[in-house]
Amino acid sequence: MLDQRDVISAPGLSEEAVRRIVQEELERAARRDEGPKRAAIIASKGTLDWAYPPLILATTAAASGMESSVFFTFYGLDIIHKDFEHKLKVSPVGNPAMPMPVPMPSLVTVLPGMGPLATSMMKSKFQGKHVAPIRELLESAQDLGVHLIACQMTMDVFGYTQDDFIDGVEFAGAAKFLADARQAHVTLFV
Numbered sequence: 417m418l419d420q421r422d423v424i425s426a427p428g429l430s431e432e433a434v435r436r437i438v439q440e441e442l443e444r445a446a447r448r449d450e451g452p453k454r455a456a457i458i459a460s461k462g463t464l465d466w467a468y469p470p471l472i473l474a475t476t477a478a479a480s481g482m483e484s485s486v487f488f489t490f491y492g493l494d495i496i497h498k499d500f501e502h503k504l505k506v507s508p509v510g511n512p513a514m515p516m517p518v519p520m521p522s523l524v525t526v527l528p529g530m531g532p533l534a535t536s537m538m539k540s541k542f543q544g545k546h547v548a549p550i551r552e553l554l555e556s557a558q559d560l561g562v563h564l565i566a567c568q569m570t571m572d573v574f575g576y577t578q579d580d581f582i583d584g585v586e587f588a589g590a591a592k593f594l595a596d597a598r599q600a601h602v603t604l605f606v
């Protein structure tokens with residue numbers, strides 16, 4: 417069996433040989449990994465930049481054959497709200513890592529219009545890199561069988577009803593999600 421050093425240093429190793437080696441390693445890892453093929457993800461943030469990670473991770477997990485669920489709680493509910501396109505925004509305030517076209521002092525980021533500008537910039541950047549918009553990621557998630565679960569307690573606290581959410585959303589409390597998550601192979605809080 418070749419290890420990674422052999423592959424890197426082996427002169428003339430064909431692409432087919434590398435693919436075969438990688439496939440063998442994946443099969444060997446799958447045999448060793450007896451955990452359930454499930455991904456359980458918690459989404460608690462309701463901004464455009466934080467809507468992408470749980471949806472991308474959930475759809476990737478589902479596309480790779482894992483049963484996948486996302487539990488939307490607190491502001492994460494905005495991601496699956498019927499009005500998500502209006503609710504999901506980016507705020508440059510409190511986000512010093514956000515790249516801006518020119519360096520801006522923190523004081524400038526609080527000026528009126530900076531939130532819509534930042535949101536527009538992010539949407540444009542994602543579109544320019546051919547990243548699917550949130551609507552498409554939600555549709556893909558549903559097509560792939562990802563369970564989109566709204567936190568019932570948070571809905572009650574915020575005064576939401578089931579009619580406030582996109583079609584296909586499931587409704588459950590934390591106990592139900594935790595019962596599923598404890599059997600998951602991958603559990604993420606994003």
